[in-house]
Amino acid sequence: MRVLLVEDDESIAHGILAGLRAHGLTADKVGSAAQAEAALATSHCDVIILDLGLPDEDGMSLLHRLRAAGMALPVLILTARDAVEDRVAGLRAGADDYLLKPFDLNELVARLHALLRRAAGRSVDIIERGPLRLDPASGEVWLDGQAVILSRRELALLAALLQACGRILNADQLKDSLYHFNEEIESNALNVHIHHLRRKLGADLIETVRGLGYRIATVNP
Numbered sequence: 306m307r308v309l310l311v312e313d314d315e316s317i318a319h320g321i322l323a324g325l326r327a328h329g330l331t332a333d334k335v336g337s338a339a340q341a342e343a344a345l346a347t348s349h350c351d352v353i354i355l356d357l358g359l360p361d362e363d364g365m366s367l368l369h370r371l372r373a374a375g376m377a378l379p380v381l382i383l384t385a386r387d388a389v390e391d392r393v394a395g396l397r398a399g400a401d402d403y404l405l406k407p408f409d410l411n412e413l414v415a416r417l418h419a420l421l422r423r424a425a426g427r428s429v430d431i432i433e434r435g436p437l438r439l440d441p442a443s444g445e446v447w448l449d450g451q452a453v454i455l456s457r458r459e460l461a462l463l464a465a466l467l468q469a470c471g472r473i474l475n476a477d478q479l480k481d482s483l484y485h486f487n488e489e490i491e492s493n494a495l496n497v498h499i500h501h502l503r504r505k506l507g508a509d510l511i512e513t514v515r516g517l518g519y520r521i522a523t524v525n526p
C-alpha cells in the first residue's frame with residue numbers, strides 16, 4: 306500500500322512516516338495543498354492521509370475540489386479539530402474516515418487497511434488466490450498453508466498485484482507502490498523482485514503481459 310501524507314507539521318509528519326514505514330507501508334509526505342495536487346497528478350497512491358490545517362489552503366476545501374474532479378481514492382482526515390460539525394463537514398466533503406490528533410499509530414494503520422479493503426470491496430482483510438493467502442495488515446503470506454517469508458518490497462509488490470484483482474499494472478504503477486519519492490530505483494529492480502516472487506510462490510503466479518505490464522494470473526477452478 307502506498308500512502309500519501311499531506312501534513313505541514315514536520316515533526317508530526319516525520320513520526321507518522323517513520324511509523325507507517327515500520328509497518329511495511331510505502332509512504333510519502335507533502336506539506337501543502339498545492340504539493341498534494343502535484344503529487345496526485347504525477348504518481349500513484351492508494352490512500353491519502355489529509356491534515357486540515359495546511360498553509361496554502363484548508364484541507365477540507367482541497368478535498369472538496371479533488372472529489373469534484375473525480376478523485377476516488379480513500380481519504381482519512383487527520384486533525385486536532387474535534388467539534389462534531391467539523392467531523393460531519395469532513396465526511397460531507399468526501400472523507401472516508403476521521404482520526405483525531407493525538408492518535409495511536411496502530412489505530413491509524415488499522416484504519417488505512419480497513420479503508421483500502423472497503424475501496425477494493427472486500428469485507429475481510431485476507432486476500433486469497435488459489436493456494437495463496439495474504440494478510441496485508443500483518444504482512445503474513447501463506448502458500449498451501451505454509452508461511453512464506455517475503456521482503457518488504459516483495460510483499461508490497463504482491464499486495465499491489467493481488468489488490469488489482471487481475472488488472473494489468475504497468476511498471477511505473479508497480480514501482481510507485483514499492484518506492485518512496487526520493488528513493489533511487491535501479492533499472493532492473495522490478496524484474497528482480499518479480500523473479501523472487503515467482504521463485505518463492507510459483508512461476509505461474511505473476512503473468513507478464515508483453516508491452517503492458519504484469520498481473521496476477523487467474524486461478525483455474
Ligand code: CA
Nearest residue numbers: 313356358359
Ligand atoms: Ca497542519
